[in-house]
Amino acid sequence: MQKKHKKYVLIFLLPSLILFVIFQIVPLIWSFALSFTDWNIRTDPNFVFVDNYIKMFTSSDFWSSCLHTLQYVFIEVPLVIFFGMILALLVNQKFKGISFFRGAYFIPVVSSWVAVSLIWKGLLNPKFGMINQGLSVLGIQGPSWLFDPSWAMWGVILASTWKDMGFAMVLLLGGLQNVDKQLLEASSLDGANSWKRFWKITLPLISPSVFLTSMISAISAFQVFEQVWVMTEGGPAGATSVLVEHIYKNAFKYSQMGYAAALSWVLMLIILVISLIQNKLEKKWVVYS
Amino acid sequence: MKKFTKIIIIILMISIAAGMIFPFLWTVSTSLKPKKATLQYPPELFSEEITFENYITIFEKYPFGRFLFNSCFVTLITVISQIIICSMTAFAFARFNFKFKNLLFTVFLITMMIPFQVTAIPLYLIIRSFGWVDTYLGLILPRLFSAFGIFLFRQAFMSTSREFDESALIDGANYLQVFFKIILPMNKTAIATFSIFSFMDSWNSYIWPLIVTTNQNMMTLPLGLSALQGRWSTQWNLVSAGAVVSIVPILIVYLFAQKKFIGSMSSAGLKG
């Protein structure tokens, strides 16, 4: 029995393992080695020891990109999960035409960031954009959004939340759909109202999905890039510069591959730490059947 | 009272839907405008002239047809391969116990945290040494490993009761049969969910196709969209047309997938 067992483990694991080693491990190690050089892609690399790391930790640009990234993660992710949950609950109903809503709420997720950033740049336009026009109807003067260093990140977060909440919705919906209807009905007969029902029964039951969603969202939020790049390019005056944008600029604009490799390794460590923390929390909060 | 709540909910859902759809409508309307109309401020939803010339332009002046084909081909192969490979791997994690299992899983997970930029250049050099630059192999293979897929399927399989496996094994089936005939069909939701994300990720992939292709005939849609932006100015009417061409296929896939699988789930009583 043991022998048979082993053979199957190998069969099931092999494809991923091969791909993993060739296309993940090898480049990873290579790039780790690179982080100790000054390679500019075109010519041969020179060993520079820990110069790149020293440069990084004494660079104010690096620290501000860290700060902005954290700002983004700790605001956008909770927002996305919150709104995603609302959407998931809304589309978990059964009536004719529900697929229309499921489709509609996912359209932003599916669209390309080029198209979406163009739209949001328009929506956030301080003079003609609908956001500020709507605010002025309420008697509030809207800020300059993407042109104001103190508001630009909020503009990016707004657009990202709008685009990502459908993503969270799909993941959470999967969980909701697995909830046994009988359990829910039993509890409503017991007299529990819908709010209590949600907190005490539904939420624990879908906690695996919530965990999965927050894990994925956090990891992807740490790597936020395209929308920042397309909407503000890290501006104005560096107000929206985030880690991956910083890495990208150094790798592909300035051809500083060694430095960029060092930066990405540090980013990876940060994400690792956060994920370990989340993992610890999983053991506390998630309920598996 | 109940009917009132229901109406409020419907209104809420419709307004949210409008908020989601509107930008898409906007892109479509811009794609139907001649260039001059796109410069109007404050912007109008529908200009007086409606024209399809932007679509004609992108297919004639730029090989958008070729881009479309490449994106479709690469994405299709990628999605199918990923579903099979990731679910198989997840099965091993969910059902077997083996040495270093947890370590391996954690290591796989860590790869999700690696920004692609870090491995992109060494990856290119590896592909180049295989002679796979400007080939479909080069476009597809390096992107096949998906820790996300493994994660998702493992989660789903762990929630699938072992009783099914066990009864089949007792009946003399081997693990492969259990996998293909029982576990996979029972997890259609997971397959559907994953295929949506896998499709999207592959369809919108930008940096990798950029690096690994030099021949315009091998490029994918995102590169095509980027090609519409020159050094000095962007033609938004063309970009919008290109954006519409890029969005429609994904939308179709999504609507198809979610209607078929997400939704009424056969509740085998042992679940939950």
Next chain:
Amino acid sequence: MRKLFTVLTVGFLVSLFSFAAVTIDYMTFSAVPSHEETLQEIVNAFEKENPDIRINVIPVAWEDYFLKLSTMYAGNTQPDTFEINYENFVEYAADGLLSPIDDINKKMNFSSEKIFYDKAYRGFSSDGKQYGFPASFSTVVLFYNKDLFDAAGVEYPKSDWSWIDEFEAAKLLTDEDQMIWGTYQPIQFWEYYKVLAQNSGSMIKDGKATINSTAGVNALKWLVDKIKYNIMPSTEEEAGLNSEDLFVNGQLAMVHTGIWFFSQFREECDFDWDIQVEPGMASKGAHYFANAVVMSNRTNNRDAAWKWMKFLTTSELAAKLRFEKGWELPAISDEALLKPYLNDNSLPLNKKAIFESLEGAAVPPVIRGWGAFTDVVNKELDSVKLGLKSAQAALDVVAEEINKQLK
């Protein structure tokens, strides 16, 4: 039997032919996206004249161009010939990635005198070796909307205008209610080093940064104050449009932008317009953007590559097409070719202003780490524009950065 023999012979000759045909890659950014057809015409003409050489065109958008090029070098798939701009040329030449062409020039009895603008030609040599041929050049001039000037009763800009003159005229031409502004000049690195030259300032002198001198500070103030005095739209007022679109829309009476916009303005402006040399202050200054065609250091067919490079940059057809389609300007000095261009009726009429500008051409001092440096400068300029820093403070930061690089 005879037929078979013919077929075989033809087949043999054809395969011999294609076997003997050499393929030369040519990578370009300036042809993207509007001039790929123009380039193809030039390629076709070249291939006709040189049936044993085939050109493989690789068009890449500007944003991705140097990333692509770098990766190709890293993977040893670099193109035989490619287009490069001045700033990147300095770095690529220093890295030893280009092949000097002096030996082939000699072999082919080629002399650049009488063919290229000397300045353009010299620009692409390094350490006494010539690396390529200048393919095109362009510059920034002052465009103005004649209709708006007429309506406000203001005199057209003259070639000896100073910043003050532009300022005064702009004040008269601005009508905020109509959303019309007098002028527009981008606040970014390339504009800055040019106005620095116009104010007789410099970035580096005698091995030290001099960018934060009084001349430098005043030059920056000139750029930024236009918004302050309302003669130029602020970023919010631009409402997401770029300055060229605003000009086409009739919202800017004057705009500082490049001559590569000729064809677009010809197509889209429904008013009369012309160009003038940019106003200076303590002296005149103008941009000199040049692109060249260079040869990689690892190409196998240097002679064939050279032939293509020469054809692209010096043939009459290429020059004619560039003029016709408004695809930048050839860097050739042949008066005979230039004359019809200067005198034709296409807008702008005052084309000689382009060449007048070049007399004050300022080339940026290219230092190592050029890309990162321009970003630092742009960030500081942004801070001043947003009112976060004073011009002096911002330029002090830049000076520090320059001195760091020079060490």
